[in-house]
Amino acid sequence: MTRLRTAILISGRGSNMDALIAAARDPSFPADIALVLSNRPDAPGLAKAKAAGVATAAVDHKIYAGREEFERSLQIVLETYRINFICLAGFMRMFTPWFVGQWRGRMLNVHPALLPAYRGLDTHERALADGAKIHGATVHFVMPEMDEGPIVAQAAVPVLDDDTPETLAARVLAQEHVIYPMALQLVASGAVRVEGKRVLGAPAPDDASLIVPDATLARRRIS
Known part of the structure; x- marks a missing residue:
């Protein structure tokens, strides 16, 4: 079975992230949590994900002039990790139509x-x-x-x-x-x-x- 390479996007502690990671520990679960990505480098959920053995990354939205510039950096990270599905779990940023269009039908x-x-x-x-x-x-x-x-x-x-x-x-x-x-x-x-x-x-x-x-x-x- 090929498992869906999934990224969880968080901004905080990642309560729903914990539930998704726990479910995906079952080898028969059809999605693999391959990355936890945050717009806040200090998000507590990043440390929890790392402790659970999941790759983590952060793209700080504050250093970008606009939303699409930030999202294009997110996209590069997601492509680097070969992600093909996204779960938002307390991700406190609104996406532009451009980013949503990249992930239409592949983001929950x-x-x-x-x-x-x-x-x-x-x-x-x-x-x-x-x-x-x-x-x-x-x-x-x-x-x-x-x-x-x-x-x-x-x-x-x-x-x-x-x-x-x-x-x-x-x-x-x-x-x-x-x-x-x-x-x-x-x-x-x-x-x-x-x-x-x-x-x-x-x-x-x-x-x-x-x-x-x-x-x-x-x-x-x-x-």
């Missing part, structure tokens, strides 16, 4: 809300302010527009009466750690396909909180 992001609701920042605060009863997380393909793109997987969590943004964020993050490796597995294995704005695959799972093609099979393979 995880967002702490049930898209298309609550695009952008402060999702947990906004959900609580709106009185939402259900919140969650989404893994989607990346498009030039913020938090757009065909949805691969979602997980829902209830909003409790005594929730704060911090407690709600913690439960959502736990679900991100479940659905992100699952989504990468489904995409890397070719189990799903994109038609227009939809990601199509096997029938929905029995677990209604995990909205993902063939999630039961994916969970069994990861565990």
